[in-house]
Amino acid sequence: MVKKVLIVLGIVIVGLIVLSVILTSLGGVRQKAYIETPFAPLNTEKQAGEVEQITPEGTSRLVIRTGTIHMVVKDIGVSVKSIIQYAENKGGWVVSSGVTEREEIPSGSIAVRVPAEIFDEAMAYFKGLAEKVSYEGTQGQDVTEEYTDLQSRLRNLEATESQLLKIMERSGTIPDVLAVQRELTTVRSQIEQTKGRIQYLERSAEMSTISINLALSEELLPIPSAEKWRPVYIIKRAWSSLLGSLRGISYFLIWIGIYAIIWVPLGIIVWQVRKFWKRRKEIKKI
Template sequence: MAALVVLLMVTGCGSGDSGGDRAAISEAGRGDVPQAVDGAGPAAERGGAGPAAERGGAGPAADTRVDQRSIVYTGSIRVQVDDVEAAARAATGAATRAGGFVGGDQRRSSDADAVAELTLRVPADRFYPVVEELAGLGRQERRQIDTEDVTEETVDLDARIITQRARVESARRLLDRADSISDLISLENELARREADLASLEAKKRRLADLTALSTITVTLVGPDVSTADEEREIGFLAGLSGGWTVFLASMTVLLTVLGAVLPWLLVLGVPLGALWWLSRRRRRRVRPEPALVAPVGTPPPPGADLTSSKVSESPPVPGARSAP
């Protein structure tokens, strides 16, 4: 059984490698594996055609007709109408009649310059008729339609899903043969990893199927006073001046807000601290000693002083003493 566990771990290195799975299936016994699953992995990965491709025939994946391809349609349209609310109801009704639904609804109502932006999801085969119906609600100003062919990605996902399902089945069969706790834990971890990979692939397939089955149309309905130029970004000196003034006002608003938040703290803490600092400074001035006006006796003259022109202070005459001749 340990050999089976080692073989399973080796084959689990890559989710797209089907050769190891076939070896694991052979080790577990080919008798209990359906023939369709056993032969689908490598053939699907090579060309996505399965057994039909091995027989030389063209399977469903080899069909290159337009109606058999997976195409994602996305479109956006801008229409100017007289009544935005009425046009929005008409657009919603068009999507509902086509078998779709409204995926998003944003409106701004203000008399004649009202704007409504709707996101419609409609079946792919009803995409162009719905677009034309939306254009007929008023005067069309802009239309953009994009398509993306995801046929190859869809075929690749189908092949990988088939292969991954076979890998999961092989891991389950080996798990049934586990005869020790260590083998059971290893096989359970490997099976959980393979099942998680399979779930991820199936989620991608469902996402692609949703995009191809339902197309997305973004319709913008504007009132008669809203022009396309109003929504375009302006450039030039005046536009820069206007933008700079707006930023200046916003900055001043932020500055005043911060000042208003800090001012109470300044009044509560700043005024007492300032008063204490002023009193301590005044006290230091009072106790500061006065500088000596006369240099003490015996102090040598500063370097570079002119001794010839300096006046020597005479001591006061002593009473009764004679002056020298």
Template sequence: MNFSLPLPRKSALFVNALLGGVILSSCASAPQNFSSRSLPPSSTESQLANQAAPASDIVGNVAQKAEAAPLTRARPQLIKKAAIKIVVNSVDKSIDAVSQIIAKQQGDLIGLNERQPTKENSRHTASIQLRVPQNSLEATLEELAKLGTIESRNITAEDVGDRLVDFQARLTNLRKTEANLQKIMDRAGSVRDVLSVAQELSQVRQSIEQIDAQLKSLQNQVAYSTITLNLEAAVSSTSPQRAVGSQIQETWNNSTQSLGSFTVGLLKLGIWLMVYTPYLLILAAGVYGVIRWRRTHRPQETRN
């Protein structure tokens, strides 16, 4: 009799909730077991074949994910360049001082173009290209300013932070694509599929090398600043006087060369005279005959 009595409302609700939770949990775990146990080997291979989609689609999907979650940068990434022109008392001494400054600031000498005075009122000048760490740029410019009088000074900065972030994101995505293509290549069955994936993998690796080179170049330009230093002597100078020994040697060389040329000229003249000697003898005989004839006929004319 007691079993026919209805249960209280709260107990019935609790039992229904408990049964519903068990049913939902069993339904949620059922697809996983089914997918892992009930699929035959042929279905698994078909899934792997479907994963071997064109590499361009994979690259596009990875790129879309990168665009959805762009990288952020903490502070501006600047490429700084400076140009300074200084009038100094001695260019040679200033060049030596610049070398010491570069060594002190742990920089590098990129190029040196020195122009010596070649005529009156010309000045000794030099153009120096140097590179220093960016955090040492201001200190280096202050040291260079002590060499003489500054005529001009210019500093430019270019923010390449966005380009760095873009290169880093593209490089990360391409490396993920490379890993995915490598997995697909390992699972590919036919030779045609292997060659197709290998071609896509080669193109992705080439893109990785190019972007990595551009990224390293930008990072190097950000880490090191370039300074163009122009030095000019304060006083114009004439061409430097040559040494006495050098002048004597040059005079001796010129004189011996002139003697040789004169000797060769005489020999050439002698050869010409030898070749034309018969004609000269005939001409001399004719002149001598005319003179002799005139001498023999003059007394007769005076006697008459």
């Protein structure tokens, strides 16, 4: 009896391993290169508040430009490498990059920053890598007003800081000095926050962000808000989800099978002990 149980258990374990391998080959997922670098250091000596030449009243504006492209390509990996190489050669960098190969629905996405003055050139180059562009969008956020307000706020805060320093020099008592010191700390904190925001706007305006989604078929690209009906895309997603569920179940059963090395012998021992005591009771009754 024990021998038969062990043989059946061995067959079950082997079968589960084979099933797991098959499901993995059908629905395996490979993740490639993920990078996240929101901002790279800029090679500039410009300090916060020293860019009046960008936004003097009545002249140019400070605009943050962003772009989005959904496109069909022949090879996702090759296209991603070309995008990265172009961005880096132009003085930009990669913000994020991810390529997923899941059975028959590989996809990829990448976001890069490029100098704002070559934004249109970069968009044209990236679209040139595609067999078909299903969506293209650009957006410009005018932050001139906020930037001007921040510069004014910074000048006022620095003037306040200067006045507080003079007051501190004239303060005689310790409580007065401590009160001025607390106010000075608050003002300096506000100065640092304002400078940080100014630098963020400067960097964002100098380096535009372009986000690109890539796929081997238009059906696999993100669905535009105006087009929600893609049955083939949904079927492939559902099939992928089913394979993932079956793969998870097979892994669970394999765990149970492996741990059977422990619980099956224990179960047999318990069963034999119970059988022994049952027979003993029957003999006593006789």
